[in-house]
Amino acid sequence: MSSLPPEIEDRRTRAKAWFEDLQIRIVAALEQLEEEAPPEFYPEEPQRFDLRPWTRETGVGGGIGGHFKGRLFEKAGVHTSAATSRFSPEMAKEMPGADKDPSYVSASISLIVHPRSPRIPTVHMNTRFLSTAESWFGGGADLTPMVDEQRSEEADDAVLFHAAMKAACDPFDPDWHETYKAWCDEYFYLPHRKETRGVGGIFYDRHNSGDFEKDFAFTRAVGEAFLDVYPKIVRHRMSEPWTEQDRMEQLVRRGRYVEFNLLYDRGTMFGLRAGGNIDTILSSMPPVAAWT
Template identity: 45%
Template sequence: MSDGFEAEKSQASKWFRSLRAEIVAAFEGLEDSHQGKGEPRRFEVSETKRAAPDGGDAGGGLMSVMRGGRVFEKVGVNVSTVYGELGEAAQKAMAARGVPGMADDPRFWASGISLVAHMQNPHVPAVHMNTRMFWTPHAWWFGGGSDLNPCIEYDDDTAHFHATQKAHLDPHGSDHYPKLKAWADEYFFIPHRHRARGVGGIFMDDYCTGDWEADFKLTKDIGRAFLPAYVPLVEKRRDTQWTEADKETQLVHRGLYAEYNLVYDRGTKFGLATGHDANAVLMSLPPLAKWV
């Protein structure tokens, strides 16, 4: 599949893998440094494959999941690079979003990183982050962002999370943070609950200014913002005493997260519709949740 865009694809795929390695190391470090008895958990890493309709090579990635840690109840950090031809339903969905040429040439290539962390302590916020690049013969774009999902909200945690993201976006232009924040507020809203699923963050999709290098640098800084935005919150809250009522609040709040990802999330729909490993696509779901 030679298309003159191979160098850019390679750069993007390598970046997502390097970011994945950095985050996995940081999260295992949080487990190592936590007070408590017993050996800390490690990520279980497995390869994933996209199922091509003709049985041929369609790409895949790595699924890294840690369960039952002292800090993380369940956290997944996945990367993938997949390619092939989009099915009819996916072609129509892309065309509806304004992607040109789908009927003429349905080839695609996509690479990205996706992370969701569900925490043991209800005072530590859950979090989501993903960044990705998508290519077709007639278009390319970037997407992704990160958002904070506390069940027990702390204003200073929210302020730190947003301020760190703003600091990473401002070098790209002062208009980026407010625009991507508003985009996240709209995207991570749950219509049937009439509320947001968390306290927001930043988000973009179908992002293409025509300058690939500039757009890639922005995407990398969205990824670079994640650890300094989130790790200090974990370190601050992980030893906070919690009650059974706090845990109940956490489990009910996780129901919101599950509802959103199963009903509205574009990445979940795309992954399942295009034949990617279902376990990797649904990695984002919490280990336990409740509904009232």
């Protein structure tokens, strides 16, 4: 179906293999944390991911949806996808290189984790490769603490998370972290609330330095940084008691999460418009939320 050069397909194949390997390792890490959760706070039996292969309804491709509901993580999703398809005329106008040829190939990993404990921050991470006549990477990771005392860049979890993202960026370009951190703060902002979704992280899109190997290595570094830092945050917080007030704060914060993902999130809009899997696209929705 694609009329793109063979080297583009080779790049997508490599990216797809990396994202699928990362999915396996993230799933294993989250399942290990589920096992470690102290029973005095999480008395239910530990659960495991439900891995569901899916096939695209349009174009060629599909992926593996990793769905989870457990005792430590009330809801989580770790999903991979890949596609060979053509943009609609409307979408082609928005994509670099697609005005010449609407064919594209893509591969991605996307995850969301909604912990049961209000003391553990929600986290989101995705990285992707997309190529029309032009190729680029996109993605990032961001942290959303649920209780007031943690919703500051000076809080322990935020400091640790930002340091991990900076360490992923700095070996490739000392300016990237500052640029992509600012982009994250701008992107994950709710204009109607006049507030950010969380404490940020990094966000990048249409990233093409002109050196594919460098950009691919950077995207891998972002995935490795997430896999290293988030389990540390979870282990630090999962034995802390919480109150009903903490839980209500969490549910209200989750409501903000819903508002952002349905009103502003590019990934949600792209996935729905491009014929992606609805179950994986909308798995970012929290299992319970509140508005006051």
